[in-house]
Amino acid sequence: MGGDLVRISAEWARWGKREDDRGYEVLAFSGAHFSRENFHRLLQRFSPGTPERLPQVTIGWAGQRQADWVGIGIQEASDRPDRVGRRVSETRFFCVPYDALRARPVSYLDLFTRFWDVELPEDGGPVVVEARPLRPELIDIPQKAENAAELLVSRKPVCVVADDRVSLHDRLRFIDAVAALLPYGVRTRFSASTWTSSTADHKIRLSFTDEPREDSYNLFWNTTTREDPRDLPAPLDLRIAEQYGQRIREGVRRDHVVRRLAEAVAPVSFEDPHQLLAALLRERPEARAGGDGPATSDPVAAVEGLAAALKAGEREKAGSFLNQLSLDSKVDPPEPVRRRLRDGVMMHRLLSRNVAVEGPARIELYRALFALCFQRVLTDRGYEQILEFVGRDSYTGEHALALSRLAPVSRRLRFTLARQHSPGELEALLGNAGAHEIVAVAADPETDRSLREELYRALLRCPPSGELTEALVESVFLCDRWRDMYPGSEDIQFERLQNLLWLAYPGDFGPHQLQEALTPRRVMPTLSLVAAAAARYGQGAGAALVHNFLAVMVDKAAFDPKERVRVLRTLEDVPVPVYSPAQVAQAGARHAPEDARPGRFARAVEFVSGHATVIGVGLFLFAVVVALVAALIVLI
Amino acid sequence: MSRVAQAIGGQEGPHKAGIVMWGAPACGKTTFLAALSIALGRRDVGWKVVGADTPSTNALVNFTTKLTKDRVFPKASDLVIEQYRWRLVGERTVRRWRRLMRAEKQEVRIALDLADLGGEGYSSTLVSPPKGLIDNLVHSGGIIFLFDPVREFEEGDSFTHFFGVLSHLSQHVMENAEFVGGRLPHHLAVVITKFDEPRVLETADRLDLIQFDPDDPLDFPRVGGEDARQLFTELCRVSATGDAEMVLNSIERYFLPERTRYFVTSAIGFHVAKDTGTFDAADFQNDMVDAGGFKRIRGAVNPINVLEPLIWLGERLTSEKGT
Numbered sequence: 001m002g003g004d005l006v007r008i009s010a011e012w013a014r015w016g017k018r019e020d021d022r023g024y025e026v027l028a029f030s031g032a033h034f035s036r037e038n039f040h041r042l043l044q045r046f047s048p049g050t051p052e053r054l055p056q057v058t059i060g061w062a063g064q065r066q067a068d069w070v071g072i073g074i075q076e077a078s079d080r081p082d083r084v085g086r087r088v089s090e091t092r093f094f095c096v097p098y099d100a101l102r103a104r105p106v107s108y109l110d111l112f113t114r115f116w117d118v119e120l121p122e123d124g125g126p127v128v129v130e131a132r133p134l135r136p137e138l139i140d141i142p143q144k145a146e147n148a149a150e151l152l153v154s155r156k157p158v159c160v161v162a163d164d165r166v167s168l169h170d171r172l173r174f175i176d177a178v179a180a181l182l183p184y185g186v187r188t189r190f191s192a193s194t195w196t197s198s199t200a201d202h203k204i205r206l207s208f209t210d211e212p213r214e215d216s217y218n219l220f221w222n223t224t225t226r227e228d229p230r231d232l233p234a235p236l237d238l239r240i241a242e243q244y245g246q247r248i249r250e251g252v253r254r255d256h257v258v259r260r261l262a263e264a265v266a267p268v269s270f271e272d273p274h275q276l277l278a279a280l281l282r283e284r285p286e287a288r289a290g291g292d293g294p295a296t297s298d299p300v301a302a303v304e305g306l307a308a309a310l311k312a313g314e315r316e317k318a319g320s321f322l323n324q325l326s327l328d329s330k331v332d333p334p335e336p337v338r339r340r341l342r343d344g345v346m347m348h349r350l351l352s353r354n355v356a357v358e359g360p361a362r363i364e365l366y367r368a369l370f371a372l373c374f375q376r377v378l379t380d381r382g383y384e385q386i387l388e389f390v391g392r393d394s395y396t397g398e399h400a401l402a403l404s405r406l407a408p409v410s411r412r413l414r415f416t417l418a419r420q421h422s423p424g425e426l427e428a429l430l431g432n433a434g435a436h437e438i439v440a441v442a443a444d445p446e447t448d449r450s451l452r453e454e455l456y457r458a459l460l461r462c463p464p465s466g467e468l469t470e471a472l473v474e475s476v477f478l479c480d481r482w483r484d485m486y487p488g489s490e491d492i493q494f495e496r497l498q499n500l501l502w503l504a505y506p507g508d509f510g511p512h513q514l515q516e517a518l519t520p521r522r523v524m525p526t527l528s529l530v531a532a533a534a535a536r537y538g539q540g541a542g543a544a545l546v547h548n549f550l551a552v553m554v555d556k557a558a559f560d561p562k563e564r565v566r567v568l569r570t571l572e573d574v575p576v577p578v579y580s581p582a583q584v585a586q587a588g589a590r591h592a593p594e595d596a597r598p599g600r601f602a603r604a605v606e607f608v609s610g611h612a613t614v615i616g617v618g619l620f621l622f623a624v625v626v627a628l629v630a631a632l633i634v635l636i
Numbered sequence: 637m638s639r640v641a642q643a644i645g646g647q648e649g650p651h652k653a654g655i656v657m658w659g660a661p662a663c664g665k666t667t668f669l670a671a672l673s674i675a676l677g678r679r680d681v682g683w684k685v686v687g688a689d690t691p692s693t694n695a696l697v698n699f700t701t702k703l704t705k706d707r708v709f710p711k712a713s714d715l716v717i718e719q720y721r722w723r724l725v726g727e728r729t730v731r732r733w734r735r736l737m738r739a740e741k742q743e744v745r746i747a748l749d750l751a752d753l754g755g756e757g758y759s760s761t762l763v764s765p766p767k768g769l770i771d772n773l774v775h776s777g778g779i780i781f782l783f784d785p786v787r788e789f790e791e792g793d794s795f796t797h798f799f800g801v802l803s804h805l806s807q808h809v810m811e812n813a814e815f816v817g818g819r820l821p822h823h824l825a826v827v828i829t830k831f832d833e834p835r836v837l838e839t840a841d842r843l844d845l846i847q848f849d850p851d852d853p854l855d856f857p858r859v860g861g862e863d864a865r866q867l868f869t870e871l872c873r874v875s876a877t878g879d880a881e882m883v884l885n886s887i888e889r890y891f892l893p894e895r896t897r898y899f900v901t902s903a904i905g906f907h908v909a910k911d912t913g914t915f916d917a918a919d920f921q922n923d924m925v926d927a928g929g930f931k932r933i934r935g936a937v938n939p940i941n942v943l944e945p946l947i948w949l950g951e952r953l954t955s956e957k958g959t
Binding site: 023044048079084085086198202 | 692718751
């Protein structure tokens with residue numbers, strides 16, 4: 001930038017009316033690259049309407065013979081009437097080869113200034129002018145220009161509502177400021193005008209106008225008001241536009257942003273807002289494209305370089321950028337850099353399942369990008385963010401494998417990722433996991449339903465052990481998880497709980513075991529668990545439930561002390577289970593364990609205490625009878 | 637109780653079932669629009685024209701100011717289509733069987749979603765007509781085709797501007813299988829402009845088509861609706877190239893006769909003699925050329941038959957049967 005003037009050879013056309021004619025037409029043109037019809041079409045495409053005030057300037061573009069051109073039309077009033085006595089206006093339209101500007105960018109205002117006084121050659125040759133190169137530090141960027149640039153990225157037209165007091169030069173300066181906040185290459189598809197008719201069905205992206213329009217974003221010159229179009233842009237376009245605006249505003253020095261955008265000279269279109277954002281994020285893209293690989297430890301540059309190398313099919317260069325990213329991923333970048341990285345990764349679809357990196361390198365690419373864009377240690381929240389970022393439909397086992405290498409902080413995440421990667425990976429993990437770990441993950445409410453099923457099946461394969469029993473008792477046999485997974489399907493819950501009860505208590509299941517299984521811990525036993533325990537207990541389960549579950553619950557409940565005693569006494573009326581019929585059925589003649597069977601004396605005491613009333617009444621009657629007999633004997 | 641009647645789709649968008657103007661360069665399209673609100677102001681017909689959005693309202697004010705205050709013609713439209721969203725609002729009396737044939741007032745709003753394009757856009761000799769124009773015509777319910785007899789005397793190019801657009805319009809309508817009786821479904825108002833020009837008035841006079849309305853305080857000559865087609869035929873016959881007859885033939889071949897009507901109009905009307913306040917056959921031209929060669933309006937603007945084509949089209953488009 002700076003230095004000598006830029007020499008520009010422009011094609012041109014003159015649009016107006018002949019003295020003896022009524023209609024406008026191309027009166028003269030340079031015929032090297034464009035035909036009369038070409039110019040007619042260009043003027044039609046970028047017609048702003050019928051201005052009351054002249055001069056006005058309209059910016060356009062043309063693609064001709066595989067070359068890009070920047071157009072600039074200057075419409076002026078004339079002092080001559082047409083055939084029917086109407087005042088004629090005249091437009092000079094210049095087409096500047098974009099290659100000339102690409103090499104050394106020039107502002108629109110400077111182009112206008114150079115063409116304003118130029119004489120059109122009578123011989124139909126091109127117009128040659130010399131313009132000053134663009135100097136980013138001299139471009140004044142008002143807040144409104146930032147807004148306009150951001151809104152343009154959304155692909156909706158932007159109108160600036162202004163009255164006559166805003167001069168032509170101020171309008172052009174504003175257009176230049178907005179254009180400076182867009183990649184220079186977009187000038188191959190950019191249109192703008194210092195005035196457009198509010199009622200015209202024009203195709204100009206950025207323009208000044210007298211009244212707001214319903215199909216455009218409307219900014220107001222003298223206020224900060226903004227009116228949105230009736231039909232808002234597509235959500236994705238809107239999101240990209242917001243990101244674009246955010247990045248512009250994040251720039252520490254505005255002239256640096258403008259300089260970088262002025263260097264982004266590769267032609268880009270508004271039709272793909274991703275490209276605009278990519279151009280903004282990219283630094284010195286052309287210089288880097290010509291390099292041999294990473295020159296800095298900037299991960300943003302490495303992402304861009306990797307994307308460019310993959311696009312160009314340069315595998316070696318891609319490999320070295322990947323190594324660079326692997327190294328970079330060992331350090332946490334600051335959040336603004338993470339944001340830029342995420343934008344770059346999304347833009348170039350580097351986490352896509354179709355990214356042109358194969359095998360272990362792809363896993364390492366994913367891992368490095370996950371670490372750089374999110375966190376080096378995978379938390380539950382980070383996992384959810386990554387899942388959203390990659391897209392649940394695009395997420396594959398390879399992503400899971402890469403994530404598993406980020407040292408997930410939770411057991412659940414490890415199991416989840418292993419299962420997402422492959423059945424073998426999960427099997428291996430389960431093989432090394434203890435019963436406590438498996439039960440704990442299964443009990444985690446955040447655990448995926450299908451993973452819990454896998455864990456349940458794994459538990460059924462576990463050999464009985466004290467650890468397993470303890471884990472299941474501690475988790476109350478996962479009864480709340482089954483209830484949540486199968487609400488209303490008590491039969492399924494029952495079956496699973498019975499299986500787990502058998503797993504925890506493969507031997508005896510007496511009142512003690514029943515009480516242990518049904519003791520409330522972090523959750524209350526569900527009805528299905530109570531039913532499964534009763535079934536596991538077998539005959540006499542009712543009394544066992546009363547004394548070893550209900551009585552325990554009542555005892556622990558926050559009853560009034562008198563009420564508690566009364567309830568407990570009521571429950572005491574139910575005979576205490578002597579032994580477990582289930583154990584009888586299982587153990588045959590030995591049935592109840594010795595310690596569960598009362599001794600003869602104890603049985604006698606128990607019998608007496610259980611029949612005290614009857615015995616008392618009997619003794620009383622016996623005493624009465626004895627007394628009567630004794631009295632008779634005395635009388636006789 | 638009054639009921640609001642609207643042009644089909646008139647409130648929903650700028651194009652659909654609205655009215656589109658069509659005509660060669662400098663045939664008077666914009667001036668015709670400019671004369672609309674003046675015509676409504678001059679005659680107590682119970683109608684008013686209202687902008688449906690701010691830009692359209694401003695355009696209406698601007699046009700009217702040009703003609704009345706500045707006494708100049710509005711600038712011709714450029715290559716771009718100008719979309720004006722106006723509404724003709726008025727009342728009409730209806731009798732309903734359900735109300736035992738009692739008369740009641742019904743509010744009527746006619747959508748005037750007018751698309752105006754500079755005549756250059758219609759030319760078929762240099763480029764194809766813009767797609768936006770054809771789309772507008774395809775989706776419109778009514779078309780105002782402006783025929784400039786003066787231009788036809790001098791240039792004889794009406795057919796050139798007419799046929800290219802008509803061909804594209806027919807193709808699009810046929811692709812959508814919307815032909816009615818083998819013809820275009822549109823209502824067509826053929827508006828013969830510049831009745832105030834001496835050559836047009838003389839032609840009408842020669843054919844003995846001039847009428848005077850005894851209720852008209854200005855005593856302006858007119859050509860009635862029943863004679864307008866005859867004048868159009870004669871004006872086509874005297875075309876500079878002789879091609880204008882093909883315009884007439886094409887109209888009759890492509891549009892349904894019951895959906896076509898002819899109107900003889902003038903946007904600025906005749907000059908009114910100061911002493912009598914009426915039409916003066918010896919000095920009736922209401923425009924003049926100033927020293928710089930620019931055309932200006934001499935006196936008050938008294939539009940002739942400007943409202944009628946719009947009202948006819950509007951009523952057709954709001955009628956239930958649409959024929």
